Amino acid sequence: MVKKVDKKEAMKKIKPIIQEYFNSNDFTESSKIKLVVPSYGEHEVLEVIDSLLSTYVTMGEKVYSFEEQFSKYIGCKYATMVNSGSSANLLALQALANPTLENPIKPGDEIITTSLTWSTSVFPIFDINAIPVFVDVNKDSLTIDVKQLETALTSKTKAVLAVHLLGHPCQMDVLVDFCEKNDLYLIEDCCEAHGAEWNGKKVGSFGHISTYSFFFSHHISTIEGGIVLTNIDEINQLLKSLRAHGWIRERNDKTELARKYNHIDPRFLFVNKGYNLRPTEIQGAFGIHQLKKLETFLKIREENAKFWIDNLEEYRKFIHIPKIEENIRHAWFGFPIIISEKAGFKRENFVKHLEKNNIETRPIMAGNIIEQPAMNYYKWKQIGPLENSSRIMKNGFFFGNHSGIKQKEREYILKIIQSFLDHYI
Template sequence: MSSEKQLREEILERVARLYALRTQNQAFVPGKSKVHYAGRVFDEKEMQAMVDSVLDFWLTLGRRGNRFVSDFLAMTGMKYGLVVNSGSSANLVAVSALCSPNIPRPMVPGDEVITTALAFPTTLNPILQNGLVPVFVDVEEDTYNIDASKLEQALSERTRAVMFAHTLGNPAQMDVIMEFARKYDLYVIEDTCDALDSFYKGKRCGTFGDLSTYSFYAAHHITMGEGGALLTNSPQIYRQALSIRDWGRACYCQTGEENPNGACGHRFDQHFEGLPDGYDHKYVYSNIGYNLKPLDIQCAMGVEQLKKLPEFTKKRKEHFDRLYDGLRKHEAYFVLPRALEGAEPSWFSMPLTVRDGGAFSRKDIVTHLENRGIETRMLFAGNVLRQPAYRHIRHRVSGGLVNTEKVFNGTFFIGVYPGLTDEMLAYVIDTIDQFIAGV
């Protein structure tokens, strides 16, 4: 009779064979095959890791989650981290941790957070959910990032933080932003969901501020299908973030902790105001929290994806450069993206802005591309204040949103992700060339 080890090896070997079977004879047919703007890129290693996790039948977050966090911290050089079920949850936990009454200087309802209206909604939502007031400044026209020259103008006596994304993987002006934050003792939250493996002046994006957040959705730089992470160098902030992710409890024991007296050794001998003497520490709640954990099976995939990140980044840069060089001749029609001096973007995608008063509209070009199998996307919410859900939120606008409006009306993006091929990229360039020739 086969041992469990033998059976596992046979199962995993068959998984590899299944992957090979599924991926053979995949040919790109221009005009018929889809050119996706993003997508998962994996091989048999991810499939085997996830099947191996299923065979363990550990149904919640466990050792593979610990392994992913350890590997992620080693890569980034940050001290503390946790995984969550999405980048959106990472943003919620990050802002909520800075509002926890258990840190020395918590933000409170009515405090202001400087941010941009050019955003994915879940960068903004945690500000609103915590009763804070977003203060919107404009973005730069061609980097699509927060305009750091406008930060001073946006400041008020209620300003407590700056929160922004490195848009589409393009690093924001972090030296200026951090100097501003230090000058006025402000928190900085870097939404790095689209910018994993991007650098600014030799320093990794996500390692400048008090907190950084990441998304591992299927479209992102690496994927767990769904999933996200939060990193910080502050033990105080980390403890509150962990609490908020795990129902708000004060206890930091792992799920399934084997020591009956808890990891701290003091599960039943602590004293808390208003609670009976020796109340079980696992059921003491120090924050208003949630259950935002991912599954271990997702982290099993993440461990393998993280190993591939350097090659993924290399491909993204190559694909961006190929498209940029191919479309440079059309600068009369498009604003091409710009990276700041010293920035090394790991591009999530390539944004293009149709110039005002041109021979065609954004609708014209994206319809042309989509009809020929080339996926496009808007730059997220554009101007989020124009969206139905946000028209009546409490907020302040500082200095106008001229460039944000240009993006709202004229910007779209196309893919550069590692799953694209030279043939696909050539087809994208040729399709845009044909469109321009016809206007």
């Protein structure tokens, strides 16, 4: 007869093997400086195995625990974890457009946002039949140029969607004032800005609703994953229904709702429309261990960025690189470089040089989104020529800045950048 092994015993046997595996394998060692490296280890893997052996793999306690920890970390009351950052944006906008709200975003209403952005920061606006109104970005921060807000404002404006692009926080004091003064919703897309702060307060805690992504290439990862945060109870209850089928299960008011509609079985009681955007316990298991590492990861990113900024100072006439700013904490999603128009070389040549030397690069996200073919099918407005966004799309790129890049790698990156720029000095 086969001896029965219980979960505790199995975990005890598996643990040393997993620990040995992670102690003897360094994911960050690679001949290529990748845009992203795996940031998980024995704790995440053991937590996942624990879930798999328990057979509780769909959304449950580990997701709820991560939601609680993450909302506390950001400084928000409520969190709703979902299966991606794009789903988080979709859910956030669907919640704000829900007819049960006193003042929902309606079809034809306008949402001011930036043209230098990510695709799924914009597409959910189309899904609620609202109109994105694109303003340009500030060329230093790559985030919304707040000087254009007043020009973009009309009687139809209902919200501002601010994107903390590449980890640089938007000018939150101006945005909060503008939204308060004009009775607008403030939506923060923080998908690239885990841990970023404006005047000592974390991004994602300023707006009515905010979103994060935990995709593999972000500061912390749940493989795929995202979260929606809010301080407003009514919105939180809505998010819980919209995330899963429109039912009542994760709502605080489920007992009252079951009582109110007592002719329907409460197990399948649908009080609103809904999707299925739920994460799994595997993602929750990752999240609770990844969050503990976020501060260490951020410090490495900060150290790398400071090193490149200090050492690339003399090349500023060819390239635009960020500055270290006093009142913000930059989360350094990557390290952006924008080639000056008068540099005497093209972005393509510079990028080719880096890639040839095994340093991976990417464009600055979707670039000026209005130039993307997908935009031909939908209605949107632009304020002014959006010159900075187009220039950054044409001349900008970024390379990785993550916890796998330490002194040796950052010095190598610097050497390769210098070996290109020194031809032009």
